[in-house]
Amino acid sequence: MAPTEHPLEMLVREIGRHAKLGEADRQAIRALPHRLRRLDAGSYLVRDGDEPKHCCLLIEGFAIHQKVTGKGARQILAVCIPGDAVDLQNMFLAVSDHSVQMLTKGLVADIQRSELQQLVTTNSAIAAGIMQMTLIESSIMREWVVNVGRRDARERIAHVLCEFAVRMDDRGIDGMDGFELPMTQEQLADTTGLTPVHVNRVLKGLEADGLIARRRRVIQFDDWRALQDVGDFSRRYLHINDQDVVGKAQGMRGI
Amino acid sequence: MAPTEHPLEMLVREIGRHAKLGEADRQAIRALPHRLRRLDAGSYLVRDGDEPKHCCLLIEGFAIHQKVTGKGARQILAVCIPGDAVDLQNMFLAVSDHSVQMLTKGLVADIQRSELQQLVTTNSAIAAGIMQMTLIESSIMREWVVNVGRRDARERIAHVLCEFAVRMDDRGIDGMDGFELPMTQEQLADTTGLTPVHVNRVLKGLEADGLIARRRRVIQFDDWRALQDVGDFSRRYLHINDQDVVGKAQGMRGI
């Protein structure tokens, strides 16, 4: 995207949205030793059972967290979008209980776990920011439990479409005109606990009802309000503007 | 339980299992101002939308985290057992995105959020311990997403039974001879994303197959190994002994 920008600037920005950082704090983040890697779609950042030695900042592209059951069924647990720190989850856990895989090709910055732990234990503003980021991840996961446990197929899919749109919009990744879903229908099925066949039918149903339009994987929201209603979606759980930090102006589709 | 013990000793113990604490750290935890409250079954510790001013340590009894959909369906997100710190989740989030309710009567210690935040920002050992505790909560929630998203009814129920048994055993709450499920079949249904009627049938099925025995809500494991297999259960995600802290001897049913 912005090749002239410091690779960790994205992390500075994200932590800064969750905690009040001084210039020294920002510099401390930028000073983290890191390594950039370009990755292909499908490559693993972390595998279930690994003892990861670094955390990754996702700079470009999309990634997912997933687990596989004993019978081989996959469940997607989270979708990471650019700016997400993959594996805050693993920062204080010795062995990873899930895998992280690139959904598309992309760019990541690997940061040594020990460096990040060090920074967090010595800088409480940064610690608070990171803590809050992990708590928001948890909040999203709670909503996913509800989505998968207590909503029917149509509701589930509408809900995840709304969630992605709002999160991407919040990061400034896509306009409100439409966004490209970075996953196949099969992956959407693994996100929602459904089968690919049924996902297909539900998407067609949403389209037939005029809630969305599709062209390949590009989804356009023809009736955002109705889609939110169908998906029982409220952005509250995303905790987007909860902050002592003054909320930036943002007016996603007038909500 | 042990009325002579300091009310926060349980918290000292739990944090101590996740981080190396010195005596000064332990004292700092014990010194947290707090208020004890006896609560009835069904009373709320936190309501969705609240801006909680304190975190609760659950000393006796059981509690649940839950959310309700727009259509009124309830999903239980987590079950808290004695020794759990309810609402670490909310410690750094302004407004709660879910409710916490007592499942049984019990005893809690309320600790001011600000006091706890203060402690965490000034004591990095305690911060690390608390961070790890919240990450383990997240890990459990990931497993719940998988459970509800990708397992069938029999697997789901076997899985949660295994999880409860192991967690309770780990806290020294019940023997391996049997444990009392602190919830109705309806609540178990809201935990697993099923209906009460179906939960009933599945429980009867597990009993008929000799995996468990039941007398009221007391569940006895007649074939622990088989139940784990049915539930696709592995205790790994509980991160019970992950620690630089020397793992305490514990041999839950020989696993």
Added chain:
DNA sequence: CGTAGTGTTGAGTCAAGTCAATGGTTGTGG
């Protein structure tokens, strides 16, 4: 000893899954 909350059971329905085939797109190498 009645009442309310649970637990249990049966019969019928339906949302979502399964199986299987067909179409479309993209990319690649000859």
Added chain:
DNA sequence: CCACAACCATTGACTTGACTCAACACTACG
């Protein structure tokens, strides 16, 4: 530039696990 291969999306026919509705039984407690 075309043909093939691989992957993904779409569709239809059929099956099934879980839900719904409705009744009835048990237990605890006031």
